[in-house]
Amino acid sequence: MGFNFTPEVLVVDDRLENLDLIGAVLGKLDTKLELIQSPLDAIRKIEEKEYALILLDIQMPQIDGFALAEKIRSGIKNAETPIIYITAFYLDKESEQRGYDCGCVDFIMKPFNSTILKNKVNIFLDLYNNRKQKEDQNVKLNLALRDKELFENRLKNLASNYRTIIEGQSELILKINDSLKIEFANKAFTDFFSYSLDGVSVNSVADINSELSDQISVAIKQMNGKSQSIILEKPIKNHLLEQKWIEWTVFKQMEFNEMYYHIVGRDVSDKKLLKDSLIKKELMIRKIQKLARVGSFEWDSYTNILRGSTEFYRIYEISDKEIDNVLECIKEKFHPEDLLTFDKVLNIRVKENQKLELKHRIITKDKKIRHIHLEMNTEYNSKLDVLIYTGVAWDVTEDVEMETTLKNSLAFDREEYQDKAFVELNENNEIVYINDFGCKLLECSELEKTTNVSFFNFIPKPFMDKAEELLNFREKKRDFVFDVINLQSKNGNLKKVILIAFLYNGRGIRLLMNELPKPNGEGIIENKYQSVISDLKVHEKELERNASEMQxxxxxxxxxNEYQNQLLTQKSELESLGKMASSVVNEINQPLSGISMIIDNVLLRLSKDIIDKKYIEEKCQQVFKDIDRIKIYLSQISIFNSSQNESCNASVNVNNVVHDAVNLMKKQYKNSNVDIQLKVDPDSLYICGNKYKLQKVIVDILNNSYESIGEKLKRSHSNESMEDKIQVKTKLVENEVVVSIKDFGEGIDPKNLNSIFEPFYSTKQEKTNSGLSLYVSKNIVQKMNGEIKVRSKKNQYTEMKLIFPFEQMIEKK
Known part of the structure; x- marks a missing residue:
């Protein structure tokens, strides 16, 4: 080898069977192996000598592989020693990057291939022996090429899995290059345009549908190289020439220095028809309100926001600039004498539904007085402690002016009513004075014989109730009334008169009467009325028929809508499962890797004939333990099982569901620094619902909390103090079970609070999800007779509360 010493390799793994297997595989190499179970012992060893290579496990007690690698790199002896992770820990991009930042040079996944392990160790031993001869540059290049090949194979596998998943989606999905040539299209897309998959793969978009090509081209131009995605809704015809409304979402992505576009199309034809129908109805309501000069409005005590119709804004002269502060603008226009009464109505705290009326004045822009009549219905929500006002308003200025003019004209003395029948009644409705015109109308020859006689003596019996109600206006606190009534003179002649009654001297009543001329032909009028009644009956039947069709x-x-809600729920569940994919793989891969290593050790000992019964029993216990771990985790993710019962009538232990959801999220985000603080009620809390759906709601809210804290951490500066934690609590409040989830993330803007539960609504700049989770969660909670309350402060916190009726657990259940 060129050196007078044997290179040493350090292996650190907390599981003894792993060390045994690695020792057996590498034992024949020209190296000295040092196998250590404790990472703390390894820290002491790395300061004593230099190693040619270090093999580390990631998940270990006391200190994990990432921290141990950082410790090695911060030392002196082994600051440049290559480190390889041999692990069953599933590596997402974030964890893989962290490993490389800590100083590792490679990863080997358990269960490993013995040949690959020996080859890689030999390569690093050669690097160590040849490092002083300046040949390490070529070896590093070979390693980089091997890593690239492994990465490309992994990408190919991921792409294959991705195609398998999207092939079964109902959305139209395709991938095109910068020249609008189709790289991939799923079955839903080919069925829509009646093209075979093989045929599509060699065609451009224009060959399939020129209209679609134009729409995509416009979308790409609108992105203008800045936006990563764009959404547009356009009509297009399918192969049956049926016009459909498709919502196209276009994403751009750079792959190997080439631009590609991923396009997803959703059929929103039914949604479009419903939206157009609602718009038409709203326009019709606006037109009716404008013709009737009546405006509608709504206000609630929680948001303190007043919303009105177009006619409502016209009555109060609210401009477009003032729509965000309607209530304050209206108060500024109020007549000073009426403002106090209006504030009392808004600040009233009724505990039941009521109907209120209010007449008030405003001062218009041209400094004139406008009289407005308000009719309001109050609705009180005891659970939310919110008071809601809904009602209508209309301009009664002309009526008030006419009433004032009429009142002024009724203030004359007796002598000034010379050309009309004039009668004065006492509080018992007896005649105390009548002029000559009155005597002629009632056909009484002498005034004296007419006085002190009840006015009702001149009212025919069929019309007595109407007359009594008319003259009872004093009890209704009205100053005057007028109507057309029938009189019967002393001689028995029926007469129809216009009667005006008004108060004088406290309790007395004055009457002004003017006889209406008799029609020339009663039969003609009767026939006319019959014709009108027939027309009304025809219109009534037509309205009934239209109402039936509308129903x-x-x-x-x-x-x-119900079908669309089911689709949205399924899509939300797929999104949540997608977020958990890496966690699912890791949690299952860890125990499976351990089982594989145990089997390899058993086979190795069998081959060497050094196995006994005690060893077999010990390893079997470890296998059973790993299998139990897989079972527990699979039971926790059963919320995504589509075969689960949809019923919401079962008895659910809320504390157990919250425990499972929190444990699931801790495993998903175990590499995150965010801490979940769980505090459950010491007593068991039961509600009537579905435990799988409730767990999904809590998981979705916790996902949002993690993402909110992550976004805040990205934008924060290193010197800022932050609370990167999530507080989860359960408690019983006044016979209601409350689940509180509070995070200290970026919060929600107040203007977005009323929109977060709408479908496809998202405040995230990067559209990483469809904005469905809160919409679906709200529907699930409402089906379980519950409600969701949200409180938030921008850049401080967001608190979601799930509130359900408490149900006492019964032995039968």
């Missing part, structure tokens, strides 16, 4: 359409849209 059918609504039922169909509800079925479509």
């Amino acid at each position: 059918k359409k609504i039922n169909h849209e509800l079925l479509v």
Whole structure:
């Protein structure tokens, strides 16, 4: 070898069977092996001598392989010694990068190939022996080429798996290059355009559908080399010439110095029809409100935000610039004398639904007084402690002015009503005064004989109730009323008159009456009314028929919405499972690797005939332990099993579900520095629901919390103090089970709080998910008779609370 000493190799692994197997494989090499179980003993050894090569396991007690490698690199003796990780730990890109940053030169995955292990150790021994002869540059290049080949093989395997997955998706998926040549298209895409898969693979997009080619070209131009993705919604015809609305999502990706575009298309035709229908209905409502000069509004005590219709904004003269602060702008326009009453109505804290009316004045921009009538319905949500106002408003300025004018005209003395029938009644509705016109109308020859007689003596019995209600306006706190009523004179003649009644001297009533002329022909009018009634009946039947058709359409849209919700739920579950893919592989690969190493050791001892019963029993116990570990983990990820019961009527132990969800997330993010602090109620908390769906809701919220803290850490400076933790609590509050999940991440902007539960809504700049998790979670919680409350402060925290009715556990269940 050119040297008078034998190179030494240090092997550190906490499992004895692994050390035995590695010792057996490398024992015949021209090297001295030093096998150590304790990483702390290894730290002492590396300061005593220089090693030609160090083989480390990653997952070890006391200190892991990454920290041990950093310790080796910070020393003097072995600062340049090559380090190889031999591990069953699944390496995502972040963990792999961390390993290289710590100073490792290669990874060997367990269970390993003995030949590969011996070859790689020989290579590094040659590097050590030839390092002083300046030949290490060529060896490093060979290692880099081998790493590249391994990486390319891994990429090919991943690409093959990726194709298998997307081939079964219902979305239209294709991959094109910079020249719009198709590299890949799934079955859904080929079925939509009626092309065979082989035929598509050699065609450009324009050969399949020119309209699609134009749409994709426009999308790529709009990205303009800056955006990583873009979403557009366009109509396109399928092979049956049916026009469909497709939502295209275009992603760009650089692969080996070439630009490629990944395109996903979702059929949103039903969603588009429903959206257009809702827009038409909204426009119709706006038109009706404009014609009726009535505006609608909504306000709640939680957000303190008032939203109104276009007509509502016109009545209160709210401009586009003032829409964000409608309530404050309205208060500024209020007449000073009415503002206090309005504030009292808003600050009222009723505990039941009520109906309120309010008349008030505002001062317009041209300094005029406008009278407005408000009718409001209050709804109180006891769980959220939120008061919601909904109602309508209309301009009654003209009515008030007419009423004022009429009141002024009614304030004259008796002598000034010479051309109308004038009557004064006492509080018992008895006539105390009547003028000449009144006597002629009632056909009473003498005034004296008419006074002190009840006015109701001149009302026919069929119209008595109407007259009594009309003259009872004092109890309704009204100043005057007017209507058309029927009178019967003293001589028995029926007369139809316009009657105006108003108060005077506290309890007295004055009446002004004017007789209406009789029609020329009663029969003509009756026939006219009959014609109008017939037309109304025809319109009524038409409305009933339209209502029936509308009900059918609504039922169909509800079925479509239910189906879309099921698809969205499945998509959300696939997203969550995708995020956990690396964790799933690692948690299963670790015990499987251990089982494989144990079997290799047993076979090695069998070949050397040095095995006994005690050794077999000991290794079998380790195998059973690893199998139990796999079983436990598979039970925890059963939330993604599509065959699980969809029923939400089972009795669920909330504390157990929360424990499983938190353990699952700790395994998924075990390389993260974020700490989950769990505090559950000491008593068992039961609700009526589905434990798998509840666990999925908690997992999705915890995923969002990890991502929020990660985004905040990326943007923070090193000298900033941060709380990188998540607090999870369960407790019983007033016969309600509350699950609280609070993270100290980047928080949510207040203007986005009302939108986070909408489908496809996401505040993340990089569209790493579809924005479905909270929408699906809210639907699941509502099906379990629960609700989600959210509190957040930008750049401080976000707290999600799941609230369910408490159910006492029964032995029968």
